[in-house]
Amino acid sequence: MAEKYDLVVIGGGNGGYIPAIRASQLGMSVAIIEKREGGHLGGTCLNLGCIPTKALLHTALLMHEANTGEDFGVNVSGVELDYPQAAKRREQVVTQLRRGVQGLMKKNKITVYNGVGSFVEPKKIKVTNDDGEEELEAENVLISTGSAVNTLPGLEFDGEKVISSDDIVTNNESYAKSIIILGSGAVGVEFASMYNDFGTEVTIVEILDRIVPLEDPDISKQLQKEFEGRGINVMTGTKADLESLEKTDSGVKIKIAGADAGEKEDTEGEGGSYGGEDPPTGDANGGDTLEAEVLLVAVGRKTVTEDLNLDVTSVELGDRNIIQVDEYGQTAEDGVYAAGDVTGGYWLAHEAGHEGIIAVEHMAGENPLPRDPSLVPRVTFCRPEVASFGLTKAQAEEEGYEVKESNFPFRAIGKALIEGEPNGFFKIVADADTDLILGMHAIGPKVTDLIAEGVFAKLVEGTPREIGMSIHAHPSLAEVVAESAMAVDGRAIHF
Ligand SMILES: Cc1cc2nc3c(=O)[nH]c(=O)nc-3n(C[C@H](O)[C@H](O)[C@H](O)COP(=O)(O)OP(=O)(O)OC[C@H]3O[C@@H](n4cnc5c(N)ncnc54)[C@H](O)[C@@H]3O)c2cc1C
Numbered sequence: 001m002a003e004k005y006d007l008v009v010i011g012g013g014n015g016g017y018i019p020a021i022r023a024s025q026l027g028m029s030v031a032i033i034e035k036r037e038g039g040h041l042g043g044t045c046l047n048l049g050c051i052p053t054k055a056l057l058h059t060a061l062l063m064h065e066a067n068t069g070e071d072f073g074v075n076v077s078g079v080e081l082d083y084p085q086a087a088k089r090r091e092q093v094v095t096q097l098r099r100g101v102q103g104l105m106k107k108n109k110i111t112v113y114n115g116v117g118s119f120v121e122p123k124k125i126k127v128t129n130d131d132g133e134e135e136l137e138a139e140n141v142l143i144s145t146g147s148a149v150n151t152l153p154g155l156e157f158d159g160e161k162v163i164s165s166d167d168i169v170t171n172n173e174s175y176a177k178s179i180i181i182l183g184s185g186a187v188g189v190e191f192a193s194m195y196n197d198f199g200t201e202v203t204i205v206e207i208l209d210r211i212v213p214l215e216d217p218d219i220s221k222q223l224q225k226e227f228e229g230r231g232i233n234v235m236t237g238t239k240a241d242l243e244s245l246e247k248t249d250s251g252v253k254i255k256i257a258g259a260d261a262g263e264k265e266d267t268e269g270e271g272g273s274y275g276g277e278d279p280p281t282g283d284a285n286g287g288d289t290l291e292a293e294v295l296l297v298a299v300g301r302k303t304v305t306e307d308l309n310l311d312v313t314s315v316e317l318g319d320r321n322i323i324q325v326d327e328y329g330q331t332a333e334d335g336v337y338a339a340g341d342v343t344g345g346y347w348l349a350h351e352a353g354h355e356g357i358i359a360v361e362h363m364a365g366e367n368p369l370p371r372d373p374s375l376v377p378r379v380t381f382c383r384p385e386v387a388s389f390g391l392t393k394a395q396a397e398e399e400g401y402e403v404k405e406s407n408f409p410f411r412a413i414g415k416a417l418i419e420g421e422p423n424g425f426f427k428i429v430a431d432a433d434t435d436l437i438l439g440m441h442a443i444g445p446k447v448t449d450l451i452a453e454g455v456f457a458k459l460v461e462g463t464p465r466e467i468g469m470s471i472h473a474h475p476s477l478a479e480v481v482a483e484s485a486m487a488v489d490g491r492a493i494h495f
Pocket of ligand 1: 034051
């Protein structure tokens with residue numbers, strides 16, 4: 001007889017295991033199905049994304065700090081990257097967190113099935129693995145099957161010369177000494193920053209006329225300036241000729257040329273962080289040729305829906321096979337919800353978990369607040385970091401707001417100078433009529449942490465004036481948020 005659950009979750013990433021825990025807290029009996037070898041939960045984020053990349057980026061940061069220690073009176077000689085050790089530490093962090101998630105499943109009495117989940121009927125799910133098949137009955141289903149690396153015709157991954165982010169974070173032995181990175185969204189610029197700190201020769205090829213093209217244009221400008229100052233070759237408005245790719249004994253060769261005007265069009269605010277970039281491709285006959293050890297294709301991700309057998313349900317797929325949901329994550333099939341990358345949006349781990357929680361709370365009749373994309377912090381962990389949420393000034397004006405905007409520089413913040421990170425700024429966009437916050441856009445030290453204050457202020461309908469009134473410790477980087485908030489009304493003190 002089929003086991004029965006109040007909730008069956010298909011996919012054990014952040015969009016799956018986090019809501020599974022919330023559902024258990026709400027008294028539901030919960031099963032989660034994960035196809036990854038070993039049944040490891042945590043999805044892309046824990047196994048191939050956020051965690052392993054940030055572990056490597058931390059090694060890169062330490063390299064940078066060791067190399068600049070002299071300025072602070074710390075002389076470090078013979079700085080060298082021991083890549084196998086960096087990879088070992090990366091794996092240790094991942095393993096420890098995997099164990100933690102496993103423990104949370106046990107603690108919350110969630111049954112984990114290792115296998116591929118697919119629909120037999122809308123409320124009947126089959127788990128398939130090497131041992132055979134098993135059917136589960138579900139009162140509710142949450143689809144959180146996430147996303148996978150994507151490439152372009154002619155650039156098939158071979159794991160050695162034409163590589164994906166998965167290949168980098170599973171390589172335990174060595175790192176490339178020269179790399180061409182196709183695409184300058186979050187994945188592209190994080191690896192550019194990391195490899196540059198490792199001492200690798202880095203070229204970024206981006207068809208649009210600016211890097212991190214989904215961010216405020218001033219952020220793109222600042223990041224490009226900083227990258228170029230570090231010796232990264234940034235080629236914007238440039239397209240790669242996919243058909244020209246040639247694999248040589250030492251690596252790859254690919255032709256590039258200037259993009260046409262239409263191809264360079266700005267995409268400010270469209271799509272999302274780790275998955276939504278537009279591919280930098282096109283016909284580049286007659287252009288220059290780039291050569292490197294490897295080509296990293298970082299042109300966005302694709303949703304994973306192929307194993308689900310959605311045809312037996314009324315679940316609808318939109319463009320790029322994105323599952324269509326309402327603001328509570330409900331699909332067109334009664335009792336079937338979806339959350340995370342598979343539903344599009346910003347393709348971020350914290351958004352996936354948050355969406356999943358909304359979905360299970362809605363199932364349980366808890367009346368959660370609906371999804372609000374304007375409250376999703378978008379974070380990129382290159383050096384310097386980038387973080388934002390909500391509307392840019394231009395977007396807000398386009399929506400008809402009368403806008404006031406501040407732009408406070410880190411060089412006027414004592415702690416930023418102490419830490420040797422004076423570059424960058426923190427912008428706040430507010431509605432001139434109501435004083436309400438519309439967005440924040442920052443580049444500089446620890447902005448991926450600092451942005452949380454802004455998101456909270458927007459959630460509780462706080463105003464820049466109120467942020468300015470709350471006392472920020474001195475000296476701290478957080479002072480940039482308070483100063484920027486006061487600058488919205490011309491009241492900043494230190495600039
Ligand atoms: C290189 C990189 C770096 C990133 N860094 C960050 C970051 O710093 N911060 C951030 O917020 N986001 C980051 N992301 C994005 C983040 O990883 C994703 O947004 C997040 O993992 C999405 O969670 P999810 O649960 O929707 O999907 P996933 O994490 O993709 O999880 C889906 C799970 O479902 C399983 N699955 C799929 N189909 C089935 C099936 N039929 N049956 C059973 N199991 C199935 C998969 O094996 C997978 O484990 C990064 C992504 C990449 C690629």
